[in-house]
Every structure is written in structure tokens, then in C-alpha cells.
Amino acid sequence: MMKQKVLLSVNNLKKYYDIPQGLFKEKIIVKAVDDISFTITKGETFALVGESGCGKSTTGRTILKLTEPTGGRIIFDGNDIAALPYKKMRTLRNRMQMVFQDPYASLNPKKTVREILTEPLRVHKKFDHDTRLKKVKSMLEIVGLSEYHLDRYPHEFSGGQRQRIGIARAVILQPDFIIADEPVSALDVSVQSQVINLMLELQKEFELTYLFISHDLSVIQHMTDRVAVMYLGKIVEIAKTEDLFTNPKHPYTKALLSAVPITHPKEKKERIILKGDVPSPANPPSGCTFHPRCPAALDICKTQAPKTSEHGNSHSVSCHLYNKIEEEIPHAISHS
Numbered sequence: 014m015m016k017q018k019v020l021l022s023v024n025n026l027k028k029y030y031d032i033p034q035g036l037f038k039e040k041i042i043v044k045a046v047d048d049i050s051f052t053i054t055k056g057e058t059f060a061l062v063g064e065s066g067c068g069k070s071t072t073g074r075t076i077l078k079l080t081e082p083t084g085g086r087i088i089f090d091g092n093d094i095a096a097l098p099y100k101k102m103r104t105l106r107n108r109m110q111m112v113f114q115d116p117y118a119s120l121n122p123k124k125t126v127r128e129i130l131t132e133p134l135r136v137h138k139k140f141d142h143d144t145r146l147k148k149v150k151s152m153l154e155i156v157g158l159s160e161y162h163l164d165r166y167p168h169e170f171s172g173g174q175r176q177r178i179g180i181a182r183a184v185i186l187q188p189d190f191i192i193a194d195e196p197v198s199a200l201d202v203s204v205q206s207q208v209i210n211l212m213l214e215l216q217k218e219f220e221l222t223y224l225f226i227s228h229d230l231s232v233i234q235h236m237t238d239r240v241a242v243m244y245l246g247k248i249v250e251i252a253k254t255e256d257l258f259t260n261p262k263h264p265y266t267k268a269l270l271s272a273v274p275i276t277h278p279k280e281k282k283e284r285i286i287l288k289g290d291v292p293s294p295a296n297p298p299s300g301c302t303f304h305p306r307c308p309a310a311l312d313i314c315k316t317q318a319p320k321t322s323e324h325g326n327s328h329s330v331s332c333h334l335y336n337k338i339e340e341e342i343p344h345a346i347s348h349s
């Protein structure tokens with residue numbers, strides 16, 4: 014089998030923030046993204062999933078250099094993004110685009126669709142005026158709108174139509190790679206599948222590679238190839254999507270999956286309710302940061318961070334349950 018080309022490689026990426034706290038404004042370090050690594054191959058849809066505040070959106074923004082990484086490397090098609098000067102990054106950016114969660118907030122309300130879609134072509138000095146207009150009209154058709162919408166403003170569209178405009182703006186430069194940050198979570202459920210189908214059609218037509226960020230495993234189940242599960246700034250499990258859904262390993266992944274609505278009346282599953290909320294990344298728990306909420310926690314989990322172990326078929330997990338510590342396993346922490 015031919016080896017697929019790696020388009021994006023993220024190695025030991027860190028994004029820390031200094032936050033002043035208390036009366037004396039002492040600085041504490043918040044590790045929003047803490048030493049994560051993954052690769053995305055050309056044409057793949059790779060998902061980052063986790064609860065709000067787990068660092069998935071910060072990861073997306075850091076990859077696009079919308080915020081500077083604290084450490085680690087981001088290699089896009091052979092270019093080290095973290096080390097790239099502003100001018101070169103600007104050139105590369107037309108190959109890397111973003112679709113945002115809230116299409117209304119991300120579209121300038123004072124600009125017409127014509128201006129919104131022409132702008133990326135103009136900024137990147139692509140084509141003359143007439144060709145730009147042709148491209149804009151053709152892109153509107155592709156995303157299910159029409160020439161008729163050219164001189165309308167964002168407030169004149171429904172949420173789904175606005176997201177179609179947001180997607181058209183991302184695709185018009187014919188990028189290789191798109192980061193979609195919760196692209197359907199602000200939309201009605203009835204519209205979500207239409208937008209997802211549009212993204213899948215565009216992927217085929219333009220050979221796009223996606224990083225799809227979502228808190229909702231049911232959304233990513235049918236449209237992604239692999240999934241990385243994030244918790245408090247770290248990746249706790251990576252697997253092919255089907256493998257993750259049929260054979261989850263990490264207790265946090267199991268809890269997230271137990272909340273996905275069943276799709277078949279014969280399917281049975283027991284909901285795993287996690288105790289408490291996600292802890293603050295400003296003051297993360299020791300050892301495995303999931304241990305205060307984990308129904309399977311061991312004594313060792315309180316003090317030692319787990320290592321990542323491989324389980325074949327590109328499935329990796331960071332959990333002491335898989336770290337060959339048989340002698341520790343009988344001392345599981347009892348959760349009252």
C-alpha cells in the first residue's frame with residue numbers, strides 16, 4: 014500500500030499563558046496546550062475533541078500562528094511554521110484557512126458577500142478584477158448560494174447560509190488545509206448535516222485536508238478518519254474513528270462516548286456520569302489530571318502522569334491502566 018504524505022506534523026506543541034492573579038498580581042502559568050503531538054496526512058479529516066476549555070481551539074489557532082506557540086514544532090508541508098518569518102507565513106496562509114464557529118461574528122456585518130469573498134483574492138493578489146468576480150460567483154454556486162446573493166449583507170442570511178459564506182471564504186483561495194473550529198455547533202440540528210455534507214463534497218472536489226475541532230463526538234463520527242481526544246491541554250487518546258467508537262480505551266473517552274445519543278433502538282449503553290467539572294488549567298490536579306473524575310483511578314494516578322502506549326492500528330492512549338503496572342492495579346481508589 015502506498016504511504017500517504019504527511020501534510021501537517023505537530024510535535025510537542027505547547028501554548029502557555031502567564032495570568033496575573035490575586036492582590037499582588039502574581040503570575041501563574043496556564044498550560045492551555047501541554048506537549049501534544051500528532052500528524053495529519055493529505056486528504057485526511059482529523060478531529061480534535063474534548064470539553065470546552067481542553068485546549069483544542071488554542072491548538073487550531075496556534076497551528077495557524079494566530080497565536081505564538083510557547084514551544085514545540087509545527088511542520089506544514091515541510092515548512093516549520095513556528096520559525097517562519099511573518100512575510101513567508103503570509104504566503105503560506107493562503108494554503109491554510111479557517112472556518113469559525115460563529116459565522117455571524119466572523120463575517121464583517123458592514124461588507125456584502127461580494128466584498129467578503131473578493132477580499133482574500135485581493136489580499137493575496139490573485140487574478141484581475143473580472144476573474145475575481147467570476148471566481149466569487151462560481152464559489153457561491155458551489156456552496157449552494159447564487160449570484161443573486163452577491164450584494165446582500167450577512168444579517169440577511171440564515172445561520173446555515175452564513176456558514177456557507179464562511180466556508181466559501183475559506184475555500185476560495187483553494188487551500189490545502191482547513192481548520193474548522195466547531196463549524197456546526199451554532200447551527201440548528203436540521204442544518205448541521207447539510208453543512209457537514211457540503212464540507213465533505215468540497216473535500217472531494219478540492220482535495221482538502223481538514224482539522225475538525227468539536228466538543229461533540231456524534232458530529233465527528235460520520236465525517237472524520239481519526240480522532241484525538243483532549244483533556245486539560247493534553248491528548249489522552251488517538252485512534253481511527255471507527256476504532257475509537259468500537260474500542261475506546263481511555264476512561265475519559267468512554268465517558269464522552271457514553272453521552273453520544275444511540276442511533277439504533279436495539280443499541281444499549283449506560284451513561285457514565287463524571288464527577289465534578291473540568292478542573293482549572295491554572296491549577297491542574299497532580300499525576301494524571303483526570304484522576305479526581307476518573308471512575309477507574311489507581312493510587313499511582315494521583316502522583317504520576319501516565320505514559321503513552323501503543324495498541325496497534327494507530328491507536329495510542331495515555332493511561333496507567335495500560336502502562337503495565339499490574340502491581341498497582343489492585344489498589345484502585347474507591348470513589349464514594
Ligand code: SF4
Nearest residue numbers: 301304307314332333
Ligand atoms: Fe484514570 Fe488513572 Fe487512567 Fe488517569 S491514568 S485515566 S486517573 S486510570
